Amino acid sequence: MAILVCGGAGYVGSHCLEALIAAGYDCIVADNLSRGHRQAVGLAPLYVGDIADAAFLDRIFTENRVEAVLHFAASSQVGESMQNPILYYENNLSATVSLIKGMLRHGVKKIVFSSSAAVYGEPEALPILEDSPKAPTNPYGETKLAMERFMHWCDVAYGLKYISLRYFNAAGASPAGLIGEDHTPETHLIPLVLWAAQGKRDKVSIYGEDYPTSDGTCIRDYIHTSDLAEAHRLALQRLLAGGASDIFNLGSEQGLSVREIIETAREVTGVQFPVQTAPRRPGDPAVLIASNRKAREVLGWVPRHSDARSILSSAWAWHLSHPDGFGE
C-alpha cells in the first residue's frame, strides 16, 4: 500500500516525504513542478501532472494501491493571492475538490492536509488556539479555510477522514543536506537573510520597526521542517489507525522577532550583513504565536528542532551547499 504525496516536490512536502520514506512508508509523489523541484523528491516515483486533471489522478490511483494522501499541492504566496484571487481559488480550492473526487472514485478516504495560520488572520488573543476566530485577511488564507470546511462536509457526507495541520512559519532544512527552501520569487525572511550573509543580496530590509513588540519588529512562530515532518507522520499514523478527522496548530509557541532572526543569523554565519529599516508590509500582524497544546496532547507531538539556532544553522548548511538552490 502506498501513500500519495501531492506537492511532494515543494518545500514542506519534500521534507515530509523524506521523513515518511525514512520511517518505512512506500511513497509516490504527484507534482506539476510549477513551483516544486524534481530533485527534491529524490528516488520516490514522481507523477508529473496536475491534481485538477481527473485522468491524471485516475492513472495514479489505478497504477498504485493508495492507502492515504498527504496534500501539500497549493499556491502559497499571500501577495500573489491578493493580486490574483482566481488563481488561488482554482489552484487551491478547485484542485482540492478534484483531488477528493478522485480519491472517492477509488475508495481512498484518508487525507492529511497542509493548512496555515493564515486561516486566523489578525489574532484577537495569543497564543492562537485551534478554535480561535477565523478571519483570513487574504485569498490564500481564505482558500485554506475553505478547503478545511470542504473536507469537513466530505466527512459528513462520504466518511472522508482528514487531519488538517495549520503551520505557522515553516523554516529550516533537512539535516541530511539534500533538500531545503528554494522559492522563486523568494519573499520569506530567513532565506533572504541568508542570501544577504552569502552576498547574494546587499542588505536585509526590516519591514517595520514600530510594532508594539519588545524590539519594535514583528514576532512570528517559526517551526522547523523536521518538526513539521514528524507531525505529518503522527497524523498519518493516526488516520491509518482509524482516527477521526481533526485539526491541529503546528507551531513552537516560541515567538522570534525579525531582529532576533537577524542576530541569530549573524552569529550562525559569522557575517555582519547590513540591514535597513523599510516600511511595514501591508497586512502583517505584529505577533503570531501558536498554542501547540492540542498537537502535543492528542498527537503526542513534541517540536525538538525549532529553536532559532537549529533553524538557522540547518538553513545555512543548505544555502552553503546549494548556493543556487536546486539550480532548476
Ligand code: UDP
Ligand atoms: N520580513 C522582513 N523582511 C523581509 C521579509 C520578511 O522584515 O525581507 C518580516 C515580515 O514582515 C514578517 C516576518 O519577517 O514579520 C516573517 O515574514 P515571512 O515572509 O518570512 O513569513 P510570513 O510571516 O509573512 O508568513
